[in-house]
Amino acid sequence: MSGFFTLAIGAILKTETFSALKLVAVCASVIGVILVSESDRGETPHVLLNGNLVSSNTFIDTTEPTAPAAPLFGDFLALMSALFYGCYTVLLKVRIQNESRVNMSLFFGFVGLFNLVLLWPMFGVLHWTGVEPFELPKDSKVIWMIGVNAIIGTFVMLMTSPLVVTLGLSLTIPLALLGDVVGYGRVLGAAYWVGAGLVLAGFFGVNGVALSERDESDRQEEVAIRSAASCTTAAVAASALVSDERDDRMAAPVGASPTGGSDEREPLLRSTS
Numbered sequence: 599m600s601g602f603f604t605l606a607i608g609a610i611l612k613t614e615t616f617s618a619l620k621l622v623a624v625c626a627s628v629i630g631v632i633l634v635s636e637s638d639r640g641e642t643p644h645v646l647l648n649g650n651l652v653s654s655n656t657f658i659d660t661t662e663p664t665a666p667a668a669p670l671f672g673d674f675l676a677l678m679s680a681l682f683y684g685c686y687t688v689l690l691k692v693r694i695q696n697e698s699r700v701n702m703s704l705f706f707g708f709v710g711l712f713n714l715v716l717l718w719p720m721f722g723v724l725h726w727t728g729v730e731p732f733e734l735p736k737d738s739k740v741i742w743m744i745g746v747n748a749i750i751g752t753f754v755m756l757m758t759s760p761l762v763v764t765l766g767l768s769l770t771i772p773l774a775l776l777g778d779v780v781g782y783g784r785v786l787g788a789a790y791w792v793g794a795g796l797v798l799a800g801f802f803g804v805n806g807v808a809l810s811e812r813d814e815s816d817r818q819e820e821v822a823i824r825s826a827a828s829c830t831t832a833a834v835a836a837s838a839l840v841s842d843e844r845d846d847r848m849a850a851p852v853g854a855s856p857t858g859g860s861d862e863r864e865p866l867l868r869s870t871s
Contacts, residue, residue, distance in 0.1 A: 599677060601627055601800075603684030604764040613691045614761055619807050624761075627768045627800030633793025634772050637786065687760035706749070762808050765801045772797050 601624040608614030694700050725732040735741055772794035778784035 599628070600680035600683045601761065601764050601768070603681050604687060604760050607684050607688045608691075608760055611688055611692050613688055615811060617807060620761065620804060623800040623803035623807070624765065625800075626796045626803070627765050630793040630796030630798075630800065631768050631771055633789050633796065634775065635793075637789035637793065684760070684764070687763060691760050702753075762801075762804055765804050768797050769801060 605614060605616065605620055605624055609616035614620070694705075721732045724730040735744075772790070775784070775786060775790060776794070779786060
């Protein structure tokens with residue numbers, strides 16, 4: 599849902615241009631994620647073990663998880679999370695616009711400071727009350743991957759658009775399952791491949807629109823630069839012409855007109871004297 603929120607908020611704040619193609623791409627991405635998620639949950643996954651197709655339930659705990667205590671409240675929190683993520687990415691683009699306008703090291707430093715001061719105390723409260731236990735990843739590689747992902751995602755958002763980055767996050771779901779195929783020989787059903795295709799189509803569709811918009815913006819900027827250069831050249835030429843005419847009048851002899859003839863006011867001055 600973050601794709602819809604990002605597109606809507608971006609269109610309101612003028613960081614995104616709303617178009618039917620973007621809306622179709624976002625819908626395709628969301629439908630693809632639903633299909634991939636349902637295929638992962640609804641089918642019994644299999645892996646290849648010594649050339650034999652074996653159910654992966656052999657290697658994992660198949661105990662049914664406990665039912666959520668407040669599913670509607672959980673769905674509401676997930677929806678609010680998508681909304682706030684869309685607001686964050688769009689407002690970041692509005693305020694910074696381009697990575698060349700700000701010191702990124704200083705920016706990330708302040709982001710970390712605000713998170714440390716404003717957000718970390720909330721984690722402690724949730725952990726101590728038992729509402730949501732908090733623990734760091736056990737593998738240091740996971741911490742590095744999270745940090746690199748955050749930095750790359752922010753830079754990409756500033757270099758492209760918030761909508762492109764948001765739909766790019768949707769690729770993590772099919773790519774994670776694809777990693778199971780490559781690494782563990784997992785066999786996936788048709789719903790996964792259809793969903794993954796829709797996610798990819800939505801992502802590349804938005805990228806195509808973003809590239810065409812950037813080309814159009816570059817073309818308009820080039821036209822504006824040429825127009826400004828033409829106006830500057832014309833202004834310089836006009837200024838030079840006026841300066842030459844003024845120099846000619848100053849260099850003309852007394853009693854002579856700038857064209858070389860006699861001054862018509864001279865007889866009138868003599869008669870009055």
